[in-house]
Amino acid sequence: MAEDESQKSRFDLFLEAAKNTAITSGHKITTLTQVIDHSFKATEMSRWMDISSTGAGFGGRFHRVFHGHDFVSNFPEVVKRFGLKKALTQYPFEIFKDASTPDGVPLPGMQTPAKNNVITPKQAGTWGSQNLGKALGGAAAIYGSYSLYKNAENGDLVRPSVAILATVGVVTKVTAGVVTANPVILASGVADVAIMTKNKEHVKIAFNEISVAVVAQGERVKEKLLPDGLAALTNYNLRLFDSE
Structure with missing residues (x-):
């Protein structure tokens, strides 16, 4: 037992x-898993996801919190642009690919407070995002x-x-x-x-x-540090001191 x-x-x-x-x-595992994202070529959908919130060019480090990567906020637009089938199959896979990278993807619903300046892009891209x-x-x-x-x-x-x-x-x-x-x-x-x-x-x-166990262990250690021989030597030195 x-x-x-x-x-x-x-x-x-x-x-x-x-x-x-x-x-x-x-x-730290994303330093390895990001190979998933690098193994696939960009698609029409992934390019659309990566454009900045203004629609002009590509955003900076935290562009994902503003456009395309918040599943809840962008799902209706994905259905409209790419159809329901791709929204249910390809879109989750695109999200998964980006989640395999260090920057990850925003948590569902995080795009709205980020775009409305309720939180900063850095806050949304760190505390408000997840990767694998x-x-x-x-x-x-x-x-x-x-x-x-x-x-x-x-x-x-x-x-x-x-x-x-x-x-x-x-x-x-x-x-x-x-x-x-x-x-x-x-x-x-x-x-x-x-x-x-x-x-x-x-x-x-x-x-x-x-x-209690620590105190008991301390007593045992003291006993080992002061064996009979050391105690006898200490007593002998004390007697010499007294004789003087």
């Missing part, structure tokens, strides 16, 4: 490491929040290992969410804080147990 529990703990640790790697580094890597990190974060919820539901947050991993997960998500401008990861971190706050009594028990 103890061996099964040990194997489960090792698997949980491996799973946590894999999840945190996806959360912190998932966005950011989506992977977001999915890993959501899975982590679900796992934490189940652990809390089962009362497992009293276990020191679970409490430590949960704390590391919160720090990882909040940091990665801000650094990579990923609202999904950041929201997942906030959800984890809420879960741990709701179960704070269990978390306290876990960290109290950790504190």
Whole structure:
């Protein structure tokens, strides 16, 4: 039974490491996946998607937030220009190709606030956009929040290992969410804080147990650093000092 529990703990640790790697580094996968976009020639539809919002030439880095790439905002126009069949087949594929690149595509509905200057192009192109890597990190974060919820539901947050991993997960998500401008990861971190706050009594028990273990380990270390020989030498030096 103890061996099964040990194997489960090792698997949980491996799973946590894999999840945190996806959360912190998932966005970097687009340096590889952008080959998908580069493997296909431009089409009439993709050229239309890339024109600037004024219709004159091509936009800058954040041109995608203004025209063609917001699926919800542009779907009716795509149907009108290219027909329903292409709107349901080719258009999603064009979106997927662009999502494979580092700049990604705007979240549904993001084009309207960007065009109306409610948010800046940079905000829409970073916090308001997703690529395949950011989506992977977001999915890993959501899975982590679900796992934490189940652990809390089962009362497992009293276990020191679970409490430590949960704390590391919160720090990882909040940091990665801000650094990579990923609202999904950041929201997942906030959800984890809420879960741990709701179960704070269990978390306290876990960290109290950790504190007791740390103190006990410290005492054992002191005993090793001061063996009988060193203690005897210290006493001898004290006697010499007293004799003087």
